[in-house]
Amino acid sequence: MAKSKPATGTTANRGGAARSSEAPRPIEEERALDTKEARQERKQRVLTQGQPALVGNIADAVTVKSLNLFYVIAPDGQLPVKGDHGFGLYLNDCRFLSGYEIRIADAAPLPLATSAEQGYRALFELTNPDLHLDEGKLVPKEKLGVRWERVLDAEQTTVHERMTLRNFGEEAYELPVTLLFHAGFEDIFNVRELLKGAPGKSAAPDWRDGRLQFVYHGADGLRRTVTIQFSPAPHAMKECAATFRINVPPRSSETIAVSIILGEEAEKAAGKRPMVQQFTGVDDLAVGLREDSENWTRQHTKLQSDSLLLNSVVDRSLRDLGTLRSQLADRLYIAAGVPWFVALFGRDSLIVALEMLAFQPNIATETLRLLASYQGRSVDRWRDEQPGKILHELRVGELAHVGEIPHTPFYGTVDATPLFLLLLGRLADWTGDLALFDELRDPVERALTWIAEYGDISGNGYVEYQSESEKGLVNQGWKDSGDAIVRADGNLATPPIALVEVQGYVFAAKHAIARLFERAGEHERAVRLRSEADALKARFNRDFWCEEQGTFALALEAHGRQAAVVSSNPGQALWTGIADENKAHRSVARLMKDDMFNGWGVRTLSTAERRYNPVGYHLGTVWPHDNALLAAGFRRYGEDEAALRVFTAIMEAAMHYRHHRLPEAMAGFPREDFQVPVRYPVACHPQAWAAGAVPFLVSTCLGLEPHGFVDQLRIERPLLPDFVDRIRLCGLRVGRGTADLEFRRTSEGTDVVVHAAHGGLKVDVVR
Known part of the structure; x- marks a missing residue:
């Protein structure tokens, strides 16, 4: 086009x-x-x-x-x-x-x-x-x-x-x-x-x-x-x-x-410029x-299954991401969502690129290059800019042009910077190529410096945020509404705030970048990053664990106090692997209780909490992308039944939306109350990371683990949800090769058939 x-x-x-x-x-x-x-x-x-x-x-x-x-x-x-x-x-x-x-x-x-x-x-x-x-x-x-x-x-x-x-x-x-x-x-x-x-x-x-x-x-x-x-x-x-x-x-x-x-x-x-056109x-x-739409979908790994619902939802997901393509000068990117967030976002763009790695890794490549070009270079309190920081949101309208809003761009996000590093590392696992790492070496160094120098406001070893606004609390994690981060007494948490999932992002990012430094021959740098990540993990499991709740706290607020509410955020921390084994299993059990799991997915906040609101933006709603990351965390710790339960719930919710399009969020009412998901009144649709949720759930449950540098795909403990007996993936790219795979349900589990492997790709199944 x-x-x-x-x-x-x-x-x-x-x-x-x-x-x-x-x-x-x-x-x-x-x-x-x-x-x-x-x-x-x-x-x-x-x-x-x-x-x-x-x-x-x-x-x-x-x-x-x-x-x-x-x-x-x-x-x-x-x-x-x-x-x-x-x-x-x-x-x-x-x-x-x-x-x-x-x-x-x-x-x-x-x-x-x-x-x-x-x-x-x-x-x-x-x-x-x-x-x-x-x-x-x-x-x-x-x-x-x-x-x-x-x-x-x-x-x-x-x-x-x-x-x-x-x-x-x-x-x-x-x-x-x-x-x-x-x-x-x-x-x-x-x-x-x-x-x-x-x-x-x-x-x-x-x-x-x-x-x-x-x-x-x-x-x-x-x-x-x-x-x-x-x-x-x-x-x-x-x-x-x-x-x-x-x-x-x-x-x-x-x-x-x-x-x-x-x-x-x-x-x-x-x-x-004449404002007259011939009628087209x-x-x-x-x-x-x-034709443009079809060309977009043809670029992706092709999924076929015996489930009409799964085929439809995945097709809708790919087409929605094509629809969300937007233009910034002469560069294309995927906007966050229609209508409120048709703009470049750091966190949203990075997460959807992570979700889509098995289907279209080029999304990640384009996203990383574009965000690197806007990386913070100076200290600007109005825009929350700091050297090395990845932007939150860029706006191009009148209010941005005249300085009424700080989104030119605005850098008020605490998680985009570690997610930038994490995506770069995960992308390399799929491509087996250091070229982008070499190209973005300066942005990588600046991002690591931001984590160490600007991100740790209190000097306690955690990445935190505190808005420069003296009159109001501005939250800077994925739950970024002003009332999202709360304490058990219902009051708002006091900054500086260290979110539970952000520490996981930092942990996983340092391990991911360490692997790239290792590949580049910088062994000492890799060892240092791994040591920092492991020290973070030890502190995290000590300071964030809330024994009374049986899961990790939502955040640490000022003076290291826990915001000890039950929320979905710890599930995203599990996705990164930062949790100790026993704490992870207990967290999964807690997240799947009825006050959190409403039948369509895991709520953002427990119904038992004082601030719970089924139509609060981040206070009790159910978000498809959040649940996809939670399911990946459950799988990481062997909690396969819980992961499949989340996958099935999200798919059943999709049945009730026009064209099987998952929205940004759903209300948190229990499934048994209405038998259909209650729509969140102002949810974006289409929305990017909601569109990426089901493709990510597919790659998670099939157990796809890329090792692109050695041209190997490991398939670890493949699973099929109850509503599908066969899934075929064609053109799955790993390293220099591609594979056509079929997953079939049997009486003993899930069999994997390798129909074709090109470019020297090896496929190993680990049960």
């Missing part, structure tokens, strides 16, 4: 966003904007909220995306013109179009079915209520069909739409069809209601030559536009509405084509997009 370019007349900033060199803000405004108190106040509002967005429920939203252009649509195909909601047409952290409604004879059509299976294309089937036309004529309900197709063209930043009105009746109808629009040009942080007020100015809507245009003059010097053109031309044009008179013969159909063109360019260059056939455009 062709890639978009920076807008004409702009310069690309380090984040790849178009930033104008024209019309700087007055110095008085800059000084007022940049006062320490004002900046910290804004940062507190943005980074301490308890959920990702404060808008209404989007659990049933239909989402489609192509590169940086994405659409979030209500189930009836509409974008409400009034009210606070998250629906809209978005580009580069801005919601350009926030309202879009269709009325037939002043009535809204009724939804019948929706689909967005292909990721870049949405289809809505609607019908009519009773319609009262002129002269008392009635169109009885369900006599009309409205087929509404939308296809995204990221190269032209355009949505091409086709509304087909079909008359299933026996007489002709002349129908007044009105399309109503609203363009607010809100920054994503305004849409999420984390900040109030847009700093720029909107012009009045304008009709020219049958086209409707909205214009916004951003405070960042960018002119953003929405141009809407129609075929046929509207019969009436008024303010933000286009009205057509459509004559539909019996058993026939008529079509309205709509193109919505988004523009973003420097003010001085405005008007040079929806079907022709979809053919090219479909």
Whole structure:
């Protein structure tokens, strides 16, 4: 697919966003904007909220995306013109179009079915209520069909739409069809209601030559536009509405084509790029997009099984990751999730790359190179930047450009840096190649230095975090909402905070990088890193273990006090191998009790804790990616039954979601209460590390252990969950070779058949 370019007349900033060199803000405004108190106040509002967005429920939203252009649509195909909601047409952290409604004879059509299976294309089937036309004529309900197709063209930043009105009746109808629009040009942080007020100015809507245009003059010097053109031309044009008179013969159909063109360019260059396009056939455009999607899936290890559900979920996972591909300048990356997190994230990008190593190791290669290019170089308290630190989040919208938020990029994450090192080591296990390690040697050294010098705030040997914000607690682990890290008494933990799973990440990262130093001939460095990791493990098992709870504490807060609540975080620590054997087994037993395991997976927080909330973002919800990492931890310590139970639960949850797409999170209500997973109201879908969860569960339960440097694949204690009897993997890459493998259930366990092994790859099965 062709890639978009920076807008004409702009310069690309380090984040790849178009930033104008024209019309700087007055110095008085800059000084007022940049006062320490004002900046910290804004940062507190943005980074301490308890959920990702404060808008209404989007659990049933239909989402489609192509590169940086994405659409979030209500189930009836509409974008409400009034009210606070998250629906809209978005580009580069801005919601350009926030309202879009269709009325037939002043009535809204009724939804019948929706689909967005292909990721870049949405289809809505609607019908009519009773319609009262002129002269008392009635169109009885369900006599009309409205087929509404939308296809995204990221190269032209355009949505091409086709509304087909079909008359299933026996007489002709002349129908007044009105399309109503609203363009607010809100920054994503305004849409999420984390900040109030847009700093720029909107012009009045304008009709020219049958086209409707909205214009916004951003405070960042960018002119953003929405141009809407129609075929046929509207019969009436008024303010933000286009009205057509459509004559539909019996058993026939008529079509309205709509193109919505988004523009973003420097003010001085405005008007040079025509906001007019030839109408593109929806079907022709979809053919090219479909081929791009198929090319993406063909690049991955192919999975086939006798379970239609597993085949469908894995296929959906791969396609969702393809949908989440986004663009930063001329580089592609996988965004964290639609709609709130279509941006480059450190932790999310690294974890999904880890999840996908068995299916597509190139994701890891691209992710490591991109994140290394943004690695922290200096101390910047506003952005929480420190030398060697890997970024948390990069934004390219108006509020980022004018300094209202610190995401330029923002480095407020404690775990991305060790995860960066861990991914590099795990990737080398699969590829058997030191080339990327050699290429990234300087970023590796800086990351290790950050862990030793900046990460250990208290000097106690643990990697901790403490926000520079004096007015609010900002959490910087994967549970990064402001109320996520709590004590048993229900109060928030006091920083500096050392999270349980982060210590595991550091432990595993040092061992992974030590192996690479060993391969590179630097034996003393490898020995030193292993010694540091082993010393960390000894301290960890002493200081984090909570005998009363029978598992590890969520965190150590100020003065080494335990945040002694039962949470899912220790399960991720097990994944890294930092736990002593007996403590690991007891932790698994504790995590699988009913107050933690709700039937769809392990909750983020026990129902017995004072802060438990089944719809709290990190206070009792169930996250697919979290459960995938937990299952890997269970397997690491031989707790196979628990791992398979988690795998089965996540798969059964996927059955209840449209297209078998796992969302970011599910509510924590017990399975027996409703027999279906309760949707978390503002969960992202698709979401990257949720999409990677099932592929990772597959590779975990099949026992895939790569040793790429010696061209060997070890398959350790292969398991199949109860819902599948056969899995075949084709084109699995390890070292210089590939393998085609089949796993079959037998009366004695799981047999492994090597159908093919190329490139000198050896496959050994260990039971």
